[in-house]
Amino acid sequence: MAALTTTQPAPTPDAPQRAPRRLGFSQTLGRWDVKVSPYLYVSPFFVLFALTGLFPLGYTAVVSVYDWNLLGGQGEFVGLQNYADVLSQETFWRSLVNTLSIFLLSAVPQIIIAITLAALLDQNIRNATFWRMGVLVPYVVAPIAVSLIFGRLFADQYGLINDILGTFGLDPIGWHRDRFASHVAVAAMVNYRWTGYNTLIFLAAMQAVPRDLYEAATIDGAGPWRQFFSVTVPQIRSTVIFVVLTASIGGLQIFDEARLFDAGGLGGADRQWMTTVLYLYDVAWGNQRDLGRAAAVAWVLFVLILIIGFGNFLLSRRIASSTTRTARVPRSVTRRLRAEARAAGDANPATTATTATTGKTTSTTTTRRDS
Amino acid sequence: MRSSTRPTRRAVARTLQATAGTAVVVLALTACGGSDGGGEAADDGPITLTVATFNDFGYSDELLAGYTDEHPNVTVELIDAASAADARTNLTTKLAAGGEGLADVEAIEVDWISELAQYPDLFTDMTDPALDGRWMDWKVEQATTPDGKLIGYGTDIGPEAICYRQDLFEAAGLPSEPDEVAELLGGEDATWEDYFAAGADFVENSDTAWYDSGVATYQGLVNQVDFAYEEEDGTPKPLAGNTEIKDLYDLVVEQHEAGLSAGLVQWGEDWASGFQNDAFATMLCPAWMTGSIESNSGGVTGWNIADVFPGGGGNWGGSFLTVPASGAHTEAAKELAAWLTAPEQQTAAFETSGNFPSQIEAQESEQVQSFVNEFMNGAPVGQIFSNRAQAIEGNPFKGPNYFAIHQTVQQGLERVETTGEDPDSSWEKSLSAYDDLGL
Numbered sequence: 001m002a003a004l005t006t007t008q009p010a011p012t013p014d015a016p017q018r019a020p021r022r023l024g025f026s027q028t029l030g031r032w033d034v035k036v037s038p039y040l041y042v043s044p045f046f047v048l049f050a051l052t053g054l055f056p057l058g059y060t061a062v063v064s065v066y067d068w069n070l071l072g073g074q075g076e077f078v079g080l081q082n083y084a085d086v087l088s089q090e091t092f093w094r095s096l097v098n099t100l101s102i103f104l105l106s107a108v109p110q111i112i113i114a115i116t117l118a119a120l121l122d123q124n125i126r127n128a129t130f131w132r133m134g135v136l137v138p139y140v141v142a143p144i145a146v147s148l149i150f151g152r153l154f155a156d157q158y159g160l161i162n163d164i165l166g167t168f169g170l171d172p173i174g175w176h177r178d179r180f181a182s183h184v185a186v187a188a189m190v191n192y193r194w195t196g197y198n199t200l201i202f203l204a205a206m207q208a209v210p211r212d213l214y215e216a217a218t219i220d221g222a223g224p225w226r227q228f229f230s231v232t233v234p235q236i237r238s239t240v241i242f243v244v245l246t247a248s249i250g251g252l253q254i255f256d257e258a259r260l261f262d263a264g265g266l267g268g269a270d271r272q273w274m275t276t277v278l279y280l281y282d283v284a285w286g287n288q289r290d291l292g293r294a295a296a297v298a299w300v301l302f303v304l305i306l307i308i309g310f311g312n313f314l315l316s317r318r319i320a321s322s323t324t325r326t327a328r329v330p331r332s333v334t335r336r337l338r339a340e341a342r343a344a345g346d347a348n349p350a351t352t353a354t355t356a357t358t359g360k361t362t363s364t365t366t367t368r369r370d371s
Numbered sequence: 372m373r374s375s376t377r378p379t380r381r382a383v384a385r386t387l388q389a390t391a392g393t394a395v396v397v398l399a400l401t402a403c404g405g406s407d408g409g410g411e412a413a414d415d416g417p418i419t420l421t422v423a424t425f426n427d428f429g430y431s432d433e434l435l436a437g438y439t440d441e442h443p444n445v446t447v448e449l450i451d452a453a454s455a456a457d458a459r460t461n462l463t464t465k466l467a468a469g470g471e472g473l474a475d476v477e478a479i480e481v482d483w484i485s486e487l488a489q490y491p492d493l494f495t496d497m498t499d500p501a502l503d504g505r506w507m508d509w510k511v512e513q514a515t516t517p518d519g520k521l522i523g524y525g526t527d528i529g530p531e532a533i534c535y536r537q538d539l540f541e542a543a544g545l546p547s548e549p550d551e552v553a554e555l556l557g558g559e560d561a562t563w564e565d566y567f568a569a570g571a572d573f574v575e576n577s578d579t580a581w582y583d584s585g586v587a588t589y590q591g592l593v594n595q596v597d598f599a600y601e602e603e604d605g606t607p608k609p610l611a612g613n614t615e616i617k618d619l620y621d622l623v624v625e626q627h628e629a630g631l632s633a634g635l636v637q638w639g640e641d642w643a644s645g646f647q648n649d650a651f652a653t654m655l656c657p658a659w660m661t662g663s664i665e666s667n668s669g670g671v672t673g674w675n676i677a678d679v680f681p682g683g684g685g686n687w688g689g690s691f692l693t694v695p696a697s698g699a700h701t702e703a704a705k706e707l708a709a710w711l712t713a714p715e716q717q718t719a720a721f722e723t724s725g726n727f728p729s730q731i732e733a734q735e736s737e738q739v740q741s742f743v744n745e746f747m748n749g750a751p752v753g754q755i756f757s758n759r760a761q762a763i764e765g766n767p768f769k770g771p772n773y774f775a776i777h778q779t780v781q782q783g784l785e786r787v788e789t790t791g792e793d794p795d796s797s798w799e800k801s802l803s804a805y806d807d808l809g810l
Contacts, residue, residue: 262636266782
């Protein structure tokens with residue numbers, strides 16, 4: 001609206017020919033509009049985020065320094081005692097190891113399978129939409145249904161998988177007894193649900209890769225593998241980073257699958273597959289009934305996710321960019337170019353500098369796991 | 372548009388007036404005949420009361436509709452959680468949040484009622500002299516707070532008997548008729564030694580285990596200990612020095628090592644499949660368990676019930692209906708809870724779900740006494756469980772921390788039975804879990 005208003009004629013009627021270049025109010029308004037409006041447009045999310053995201057985060061920090069019973073409510077101020085209590089509980093460390101183990105067992109195969117599937121689906125196949133939607137089907141299945149099915153598969157004594165192993169004369173695997181086996185089982189449930197979801201994200205990114213790159217690669221004599229590693233993977237770099245990040249955040253918050261893996265829901269009698277979020281849940285709503293300690297766990301987990309997420313970010317950036325480095329333009333160069341462009345009276349200097357680096361795709365995906 | 376809406380609106384208003392008028396007349400008429408307690412005023416508007424239960428309380432739609440017949444202004448809605456644990460989480464979370472979103476009537480399990488009784492202000496005091504003598508004494512005692520408030524009306528109780536597989540007993544060459552089995556296990560003076568000895572005899576002649584789970588067997592043992600984990604005043608006994616519990620722990624471990632236990636975790640996948648795979652021959656069997664046995668057995672017949680229980684009588688489970696104080700219609704809800712737990716309604720619930728009533732009159736009623744369970748080879752369950760209920764002596768004290776401490780020991784046993792952990796190191800882990808509770 002205001003951005004479209006043309007320069008008003010000067011208010012003084014007796015002015016000679018043109019008014020001096022002076023900023024009128026509407027022009028100021030127009031400048032503000034350009035500068036402020038975008039922020040206003042995106043603000044609803046951030047306002048909501050502050051209310052539903054930041055406030056709980058801060059409040060959790062407050063709760064974590066109090067003695068806070070689930071039913072009894074707020075008690076005395078105890079400082080960092082809750083953190084000390086949590087860190088001294090063996091179960092906490094056990095849950096942390098479990099979480100990392102399940103996370104690795106789920107995230108790594110998940111991303112490898114997803115990217116492979118996406119590459120396959122990116123080919124010219126018949127009924128492409130059918131196959132592409134097909135991979136999303138497991139994602140639609142409710143976690144409780146998944147756990148029911150997998151519960152049958154992974155039962156220790158009368159489970160389907162152990163029955164099959166038995167027909168080959170192999171020893172049954174103690175899916176609920178053995179710690180590592182239980183991690184594999186829980187990770188299998190996670191992978192079942194999330195692989196298709198990631199596949200679609202990768203696929204969306206791959207679809208945006210310019211086809212002439214493949215043509216050029218074909219002319220250069222690159223086979224499908226070479227094309228995959230030298231064209232596809234570097235081109236979807238930012239999506240890989242995105243998926244790795246969301247997968248690690250989600251992976252460190254695994255809860256449903258672990259909770260539903262047995263009837264007790266506490267990660268086994270020996271806490272074989274109790275994840276940290278499950279531990280948090282048990283501390284708050286289980287027998288300890290201590291929201292203060294649970295809040296401390298939440299904060300420890302928060303910091304841990306930040307650290308691991310950041311580590312993954314750095315790592316995946318390196319991996320994704322190691323094969324072919326896209327020409328990076330240093331910021332100083334950009335700045336110089338923009339200044340020159342402005343001096344030359346270019347109306348839209350921003351485009352000149354940034355187009356040099358694009359060729360990457362940006363994924364438009366929504367937030368991932370909800371719990 | 373405007374002109375056309377006006378007559379319509381007026382018509383609507385007229386219809387509303389007419390309906391309201393009729394409703395008032397109907398209400399007035401029924402209120403005269405229907406109200407027994409006299410608590411419900413005639414001018415009360417229509418209300419909806421919600422009842423939150425878990426598993427299956429046997430409150431069928433017909434039963435609840437019966438309440439609306441007597442109280443036309445009240446509609447009753449049932450919310451049935453899949454498991455007691457879900458219901459417990461839902462209840463405690465919402466209580467912690469100030470009571471928003473709770474049902475008008477909330478069911479509570481006996482194992483966690485004392486924990487909630489620590490906060491009597493959260494619940495309506497349901498003391499009602501008119502209901503004196505309705506329940507067994509110890510049932511009322513369980514729902515009474517230290518300062519004498521009654522926070523819940525008893526629904527069912529869990530008198531324990533022994534359920535067993537008649538066919539497997541026969542195959543192993545043991546006596547298999549219910550009274551013979553009762554005699555085999557010691558009859559009137561049955562002891563745990565008798566039970567385990569019969570088990571040793573059985574496993575020698577069979578590939579099947581004697582019972583399903585050591586944790587369940589331990590539950591039966593603990594339910595006969597007066598002060599298992601806490602002193603009379605509610606202070607927790609340190610687990611490390613609790614020799615009585617350690618002895619029971621060792622006893623159960625010993626039976627496991629002797630091969631009596633199938634080592635299954637109750638309510639788990641393997642346990643459910645175990646019913647169909649002849650995994651075990653007997654079970655400690657509170658009244659409500661008969662329903663679970665039937666639903667899990669899926670075609671396997673041969674179950675029967677022996678009117679006997681080792682170590683005297685025992686009670687496992689049983690629930691209460693409470694009225695959270697934050698509810699909008701606490702008086703009406705209290706009246707509904709009283710109605711639901713009246714002998715007639717609990718008798719009907721027993722016939723639906725097998726939950727044995729805690730009301731003396733219901734227990735003595737002809738309907739309950741003559742009730743037979745077809746699935747259990749026509750066992751006279753009404754008769755058996757009334758006998759078992761009478762055998763219950765005393766009321767084991769379950770304080771605020773009962774459930775939490777109990778679970779640490781249970782999981783110690785579960786570790787031994789399922790992961791094959793060494794009993795001593797598993798006990799050590801239970802001790803450290805006890806320390807984590809921060810009592």
